[in-house]
């Protein structure tokens with residue numbers, strides 16, 4: 001099949017960047033979208049151009065590296081699918097496809113489709129963990145966890161940290177990502193001691209990193225390749241309120 | 253003298269494991285280590301390269317202990333290390349099922365599963381520590397699958413008779429890695445760990461015979477930086493991508509380990525690679541990686557090919573009596589559940605007979621029709637729904653209607669840098685953890701045991717043993733102007749410059765693909781004397797062409813993904829040669845290493861304990877020049893070698 005690509009090219013963080021059109025004549029239905037970019041890149045290299053830079057690693061939808069906006073959708077139009085798992089059979093022969101980086105204030109572009117998502121690590125550093133030094137753990141069965149809590153915790157822990165929620169949000173908010181981590185840890189008995197401090201510190205770091213506020217558009221959950229449910233944001237708001245308004249714990 | 257004229261050097265011996273009863277060896281070793289005074293730990297610097305289960309766990313734990321840790325990974329975040337992709341589960345001898353499991357049984361299964369090519373002391377320690385790992389992960393909030401009573405669920409895995417595999421749906425690696433990642437970020441916050449993502453290690457710094465630092469490239473700016481320390485840990489994963497196509501992530505590489513090998517660390521059993529039987533077949537030349545379909549599918553799916561060569565009918569139209577359920581036919585007692593190496597080889601055999609299915613002829617059916625009729629579609633969906641969806645997304649075929657097509661793919665590498673019981677390589681001060689070392693799985697790894705080993709090494713072994721090294725050695729200060737440091741940094745710059753200046757006519761990927769074909773054809777599922785000798789001619793030719801004709805656009809002073817790949821492929825082009833030599837020299841079949849010349853009358857692997865009961869640790873002597881073999885004799889005091897049989 002033949003596809004026309006319009007790809008965002010930007011040399012580095014300071015370059016203004018522009019869209020460039022390419023044609024790939026020999027695409028196949030069985031290719032993944034990233035394999036299509038591979039084919040394009042091989043051609044670009046041989047013709048003396050620079051290949052399109054993009055992040056990727058596992059190509060199985062689990063590492064969260066891949067990150068690009070395809071035809072206006074983070075990870076492309078296919079529901080619950082990372083762009084590395086998007087296949088060309090979902091496009092028609094002769095289609096024109098637009099490819100851009102994830103755009104958000106907190107995710108500056110490094111080159112072409114590669115952005116800096118380091119702010120996510122900072123949010124985790126602020127409290128996205130349970131403090132349990134190695135070797136200090138009690139026997140695993142000493143803390144049973146009701147299956148319903150364990151399941152809800154898992155559904156939230158499923159987040160791959162890709163940032164599509166931020167790219168989809170008109171405010172560039174990372175509330176879905178935040179809510180997912182708070183729900184993962186907050187559903188566990190082990191997560192209780194640090195629960196209130198965690199939410200305050202993580203939210204503060206989120207805001208400082210330049211992410212926007214949440215206005216409940218729900219665009220994040222629609223874009224999320226792991227179908228993290230919107231109710232994790234309710235959990236975030238609930239915990240944050242409880243931690244701050246109730247005066248239980250404010251960050252010094 | 254040709255590359256294959258290797259010589260045999262002095263044996264290599266593990267001096268770190270105590271002798272005496274195996275049950276107390278680790279206890280006694282821990283008691284024997286010298287301790288670093290808590291107040292001094294702050295002054296001790298440790299570099300940890302890699303943030304997978306092994307590296308992430310090690311860096312977090314060393315940070316907690318109070319050391320100054322510097323950690324590197326090539327991804328944009330430590331959370332994306334390849335461990336994230338592990339699906340099935342992690343073994344632990346908890347015996348929660350009361351089904352007769354024990355540390356000794358896990359030890360026994362692992363030694364036997366490794367086809368008697370692993371070191372007993374290490375494996376026993378691994379089995380002991382397995383229990384603590386589960387405790388640690390639960391305390392961190394890892395959401396393992398639970399039963400309605402709130403206790404942890406387990407399942408059975410890969411041919412063992414007990415249910416000891418803990419899991420978090422099909423995403424166990426992800427959840428364990430996030431646990432380690434979060435512990436690591438906690439230490440970053442505490443200031444004990446400094447994290448450098450998007451940094452690739454390109455050289456090891458060895459000063460006066462000891463590992464004292466690394467040279468890395470900032471993958472965003474292209475800057476070359478040297479980091480110095482008192483000890484270096486490599487936890488850089490496996491080298492399955494030498495085959496180009498594998499289930500590994502695209503960036504997995506051997507560079508860190510290979511650079512250390514070139515600086516004197518012995519590389520052990522490089523030819524021991526694991527080929528997983530149930531992966532989605534290659535669909536065309538564009539293929540960039542292979543996707544694993546969980547081993548658990550073989551619990552209900554039946555594997556078959558048409559009896560007739562050239563039978564291209566729709567599989568649904570082929571009547572039962574014209575199908576060859578070859579695993580059930582050849583292995584009536586284990587049937588579709590034979591171990592990985594056996595299932596893979598059997599699939600290759602029927603494809604060699606031209607009975608393979610799919611457009612390329614390189615595939616066999618994995619059919620759920622009987623299971624759906626027996627259990628109902630709902631039940632099958634509940635068990636395997638997410639896997640069926642993934643299959644459909646990739647192939648466009650619905651496995652509820654049409655049988656899946658599967659084919660074996662490279663999955664894991666048992667070989668790696670040689671380490672002693674303390675996980676120290678032959679370079680003092682250089683420790684190696686996780687898939688990057690050779691230590692615990694012998695010639696074949698059992699399912700759900702790699703995660704266990706990564707976390708055992710990272711959380712529990714290395715943080716103890718490295719302390720012994722640091723407390724026992726007075727390490728002189730090394731400054732950036734030391735000749736060894738300057739020279740290491742210069743070597744990195746020169747190599748990058750050379751790569752960029754070639755400006756030939758072939759892309760890096762085209763070389764990588766070609767190397768992959770050579771490795772798969774001659775050093776894949778079946779290896780023969782003639783094939784390996786052929787590969788040993790082809791690889792150096794390809795390597796020469798690479799260094800004369802590769803084309804890398806752009807410069808070194810920017811994000812340059814072609815340059816990154818080129819460095820990795822250059823190292824694979826050296827490693828591949830060593831793998832073939834190792835496979836050639838080991839004239840026996842064992843585990844994942846099947847030599848055509850060494851089989852029983854009915855085509856099963858034939859081990860040769862008399863001549864090959866050793867780990868082969870190779871010493872580098874220069875690119876393309878014959879290496880020196882150092883043997884570590886393996887002693888089996890507890891589990892006595894027997895021929896594996898699954899008939």
Ligand SMILES: Cc1cc2nc3c(=O)[nH]c(=O)nc-3n(C[C@H](O)[C@H](O)[C@H](O)COP(=O)(O)OP(=O)(O)OC[C@H]3O[C@@H](n4cnc5c(N)ncnc54)[C@H](O)[C@@H]3O)c2cc1C
Nearest residue numbers: 302303304305306326335340341453489686687700702703
């Ligand atoms: C698809 C799949 C499924 C699997 N399922 C299971 C399972 O169910 N159970 C099981 O037990 N095992 C499983 N395995 C095997 C297991 O996942 C791996 O063996 C294990 O996770 C390896 O962990 P590691 O910490 O050694 O390395 P990795 O997780 O591979 O981490 C390597 C780290 O090193 C870094 N790195 C590498 N090179 C450099 C360099 N030059 N410079 C800087 N950093 C570098 C990387 O950035 C990364 O952080 C599976 C493997 C695959 C491929």
Ligand code: SF4
Nearest residue numbers: 159160162163165224
């Ligand atoms: S919440 Fe969803 S979209 Fe956001 S980072 Fe996590 S997986 Fe990606």
Ligand code: FES
Nearest residue numbers: 059062064066084
């Ligand atoms: S490349 Fe890993 S999720 Fe897409």
